[in-house]
Each structure stands twice: as structure tokens, then as C-alpha cells.
Amino acid sequence: MDFNGLADPYVKLHLLPGACKANKLKTKTVRNTLNPVWNETLTYCGITEEDMYRKTLR
DSSP: OOTTSOBOOOOEEEEESOOSGGGEEEOOOOOSBSSOOOOOOOOOTTOOHHHHHHOEEO
16 A cells, blocks of 8 residues: 555466466556456466466465
């Protein structure tokens, strides 16, 4: 939070298990708000349907 009581929030997604950079995505930052709204689609590339059954989001 800044001195005005507002924040610059964003969301980080981690696809687990896996520690590579390709498993991490981040939304755009919504500036100066305490009630952010994201209308974004984040896409992991190279993930098979079989992988999706073994992975979770954090």
C-alpha cells in the first residue's frame, strides 16, 4: 500500500510441480486500487491434457 492507502495488485500463478520459468505467469498490475478486477486469460504453453491431471495451481 502507498501513502494514499491504495495498492498496485497483481496475481502470480505457479503451475506445480515444476520450478521452471515457463510454469510461472503474472497478470498485469492494476494501479491505485484496493478492489482490482482482472479480465485476462493466462495460457500455459506446452502442457498436455495428461500433465493437467498431475499439476495444480498455486
